[in-house]
Amino acid sequence: MDTSCDRTPGTLLEASGARAVLDRLDAELVGLAPVKSRIHDIAALLLIDRLRADVGLQSTPPSLHMCFTGNPGTGKTTVALRMAEVLRQLGYVRKGHLVAVTRDDLVGQFIGHTAPKTKEIVKKAMGGVLFIDEAYYLYKPENERDYGQESIEILLQAMENHRDDLVVILAGYRDRMDTFFGSNPGMASRIAHHIDFPDYSEDELMQIAQLMLAQLNYRFDEPAVPAFNRYVSLRRRQAHFANARSIRNALDRIRLRHATRLFGLNAALTPDQLRTLAAEDILASRVFGDGLREGEKDGH
Known part of the structure; x- marks a missing residue:
């Protein structure tokens, strides 16, 4: 047996194109250092597995089904998308x-509807990644007539029989996913990687806002920066805060106020006016007043 390998992990990572995907993940996601570290670890595992196969070492492809836990807006779907690209570049899907x-895509409301729905989704996902958000809603033990368990059984079979061409990622709040796994040991035993997504800090949320604005060709003027910083500080203490998702929603509403303000000027507008968001566009938010009422979602 040849015990040497001309290719290093680094050269294989470069040649496969996976390094470019990982670099893109690092660049487009603010923070999330523990998450990025785990994704790099999984890429390393796959690379070493590939090099072992190249030199004739017997190797069983590693299980790649995952669970992503964390609050909304912490980047779970984006990381799943990049993970799918890495797996393709390295030849695992x-x-x-x-x-x-979500559950509605997998579970039917009547007898005989769930199996075809779930099988169709699995078929659609073959060769890639199936991302099931709020996966714990598949299991409703309080309703003995619920068809979610049928969907789970089909998913379990697919995860076992097609593990060489399908990766399933379950996602949701950590405590609810723990309860789900406790009630579904078959599913728990098939999940090899558990990755927790932390909430963003205020500084990270400000970085995210600046990145989003740059992508849209907008910017804050000087007084708008502390105004938005104050908005973030207040908003993240309110109900239904969803990290980057709430920041995106807030910027959409700020752009709306900016457009309304400029329209009211009824004058020729300069490029700088068209791209510059002012403090007054931010400070008009209801968050600076009495705050959001209990149970009220992102609205202003």
């Missing part, structure tokens, strides 16, 4: 596409 679903 054929297509590298992401199919994102």
